[in-house]
Amino acid sequence: MKQQLILPCIPMGATEINNRVGVFRENDRCTYFLGSYPVFFHKADDNRMFRVVTSQLIESGGCRQVEILRTFGVSKSSVIRSVKKLRQGGVSTHVLKRCTDKVKWYRPRFELLFPNNCRKGFVRVLRRDLKLLKQVKC
Numbered sequence: 575m576k577q578q579l580i581l582p583c584i585p586m587g588a589t590e591i592n593n594r595v596g597v598f599r600e601n602d603r604c605t606y607f608l609g610s611y612p613v614f615f616h617k618a619d620d621n622r623m624f625r626v627v628t629s630q631l632i633e634s635g636g637c638r639q640v641e642i643l644r645t646f647g648v649s650k651s652s653v654i655r656s657v658k659k660l661r662q663g664g665v666s667t668h669v670l671k672r673c674t675d676k677v678k679w680y681r682p683r684f685e686l687l688f689p690n691n692c693r694k695g696f697v698r699v700l701r702r703d704l705k706l707l708k709q710v711k712c
Contacts, residue, residue, distance in 0.1 A: 629660040
C-alpha cells in the first residue's frame, strides 16, 4: 500500500515560503501554515517570536535557511545566529530577557555626593546605593 501524501495547499492570500510552508499576515498577527494547517503564530512586531518560529521551521526541516532569507529579506548572519541559539539552548534562549536594566545607574552631582563636604553625607549616599544594589536580583 502506498503512503498518502499531504497536498501542498497553502491558503489564499498567504505568502509561500516553499511548497509546504506559508505565512499569512492579517492585521498585526502572522500565522505560519504547514499545508493548510496553522502551526505557529506571533504578533507582527514581535521579533523574538519571529526568530523562534523561523529557527524551528529550519531545524525541523520544514524549510531551508535560504527560503527564509528570500521570503523575509533578513540577513544571513541573523538566521544562522538564531538557529545556533536554538540548537544550543532551546527556545528559552530566545524568549528570556537579559537581566541588565534592573537598576538605572545615574551620576549624582558632586553636591549631592558631598553635601557641605562632610563625611556623614557621603556615608549616607553610599548606604543608599548599597541598599539599591542588594535589591537587584538577577
